[in-house]
Amino acid sequence: MVSRTWVQAAALVVLFGFTVLGFLAFRTYETGPPIADRVVSQGGQVLFTGADVTKGQQIFLSDGLMENGSIFGHGAYLGPDFTADYLHRAAQIATREYGGSTSDTARQRVIQDFKTNRYDPASKTLTYTAAQAVAYKELIGYYGNYFGADSAVKGLRPHAITDPTQIRALTSFFSWSAWAGSALRPDKNYSYTNSWPSEPLVGNQPPANVLVWSVLSLIALLAGIGALFAAFGRWGDRFGWKGRQADSISFRLPGDVVLTPAQRACAYFFLVVGLLFFIQVMVGAASEHYHVDIASFFGFDLARWLPYNLVRTWHVQLSIFWTATSFLAAGIFLTPMIAGREPRRQHWLAYGLLGALALVVFGSMAGEYLDIHGLLSGTLHAFGMQGFEYIDLGRFWQILLTVGMVIWVVILYRGLRSRLRNESRGNMPWMFFFTALAIP
Structure with a gap:
């Protein structure tokens, strides 16, 4: 039996935590960097539009580039962080336009160009200086070569992106992210990303408060864990944290x-877990091999069929899938032990859930393969990949997985309901069920 006080305390902690998360999410969207309707040069020429930025982001995600590089200085894998890459190259071009790296005036003008926020909220127009406009145009050609014929040497499939329209949209997305990472917020001394990624050529370095709060948050985390263990060891009996029924x-x-029968069906779940884990290890080994020899896989052109961003995507997704499969199997296996009985035909529901899970796993992997190889377009992207790391599977498969989790909860409730009727909501059977509810 869990006391009512502990249930209330846990509810307050959850409520407080989600309130803070909700507030931070609201602030993130409210104060995020604006996407201008138009980005123009000082002469009035339209360089790109907000639609180009959005399209570039979609290409970045659907081609799995978040699994090859990253954006906004999140740290990269085999490819670069494209925000940092664009910012550095654009700063070099701007420095050249102003007279070269040996000129102090050129360095100061570059910093002023990139730090000055020329976005007009009224007209939703962002103005680039002449040097920034030159950099943007030159970098379209650079990224065309980067994602073009020789892209296999970067862990991407050969000729990964060759459409000039897509290259321009991608460059627009990178350019916008570089502007958001360097231009100062209105009335602030830091950018929309806290002046990150760091780039000395444009005077980009995180402000002191970012470093201070990062260190303080780590200290608070470690101190909190230490305090919890200390309280458990010192006053665990008084708080009821130590099992009073351990002797029984x-x-x-x-x-x-x-x-x-349902517990026997779980054997097949764990067989699938083993298979998924094996595949994860294999694609993980392939992704690590790319870091050693990016050009070939023991003489085989692996990038043509399984480029780095694909095997990296599969590696991350499979770790989630086999963990989720284990959770599902454990829940189904433990339910009869808690309830003391099992409803009729429960095992058929378990087999059906296993089949649905296999459909999601292998269907999403096939969709990711097709999308990264450029074989899906339009609404079919829902069957491909979303491209958000750890949520790479397409929206269709994500919804199907969530539905499967809900069905799993129904299976557990079907097995537990006779026991739940006679139990307090603070007791272990209800805690087990509430835990299951939190997963979908």
Whole structure:
């Protein structure tokens, strides 16, 4: 039995935590960098539009570039952080336009160009200086070569992106992210990304408060964990944290336990877990091999069929899938032990859930393969990949996975409901069910 005080305390902690998360999410969207309707040169020429930025982001995600590089200085893998890359190259071009790196005046003008926020909220227009406009135009050609014929040497499939319209949109997205990372917020001394990524050529370095609060948050985390363990060790009996029923726990030998049909079905779940784990290890080994020999896989042109961003995507997704499969199997296996009984035909529901899970896993992997190879377009992207790391699977598969989780909760409730009727909501059977509810 869990006391009502602990249930109330846990509810308050959850409520407080989600309130803070909700507030931070609201502030993130409210104060995020604006996407200008038009980006123009000082002469009035339209360089790109907000639609180009959005399209470039979609290309960046659907081609799995977040699994090859990154954006906004998040740190890269085999490819670069494209915000930092664009910012550095654009600063070099601007420095050249102003007289070269040996000129102090040129360095100061470059910093002024990139730090000055020329976005007009009224007209939703962002103005680039002449040097920034030159840099943008030159970098369209650079990224055309980067994602073009020789892209296989960067871990991407050969001829990954060759459409000039897509290259221009991608460059627009990179350019916008570089502007957001360097231009100062109105009335602030830091950019929309806290002057990150760092770039000395444009005077970009994180302000002191970012470093201070980062260190303080780490100290608070470690101190909080230490305080919790100290309280558990010192006052655990008084708080009721230590099991008062430990002396009454007994164990039965595996041979004395009679498995229900649904529990026997869990064997197939764990067989799938083993298969997914094996595949994850194999694609993980392939992704690591790219770091050693990016040009070939023991003489085989692996990038043509399984480029780095694809095997990296699969590696991350499979870690989630086999973990989720284990959770599902554990829940189904433990339910009869908690309830003391199993409803009829429960095992058929378990088999159906396993089939649906296999459909999501292998269907999403196939969709990611097709999308990264440029074989999906338009609404079919819903079956491909979203491109957000750890949520790479397409929206269709994500919805299907969520539906499967809900069905799993129904399976658990079906097995537990007779026990739940006679239990307090603070007792372990309800805690088990509430935990399951939190997963979908």
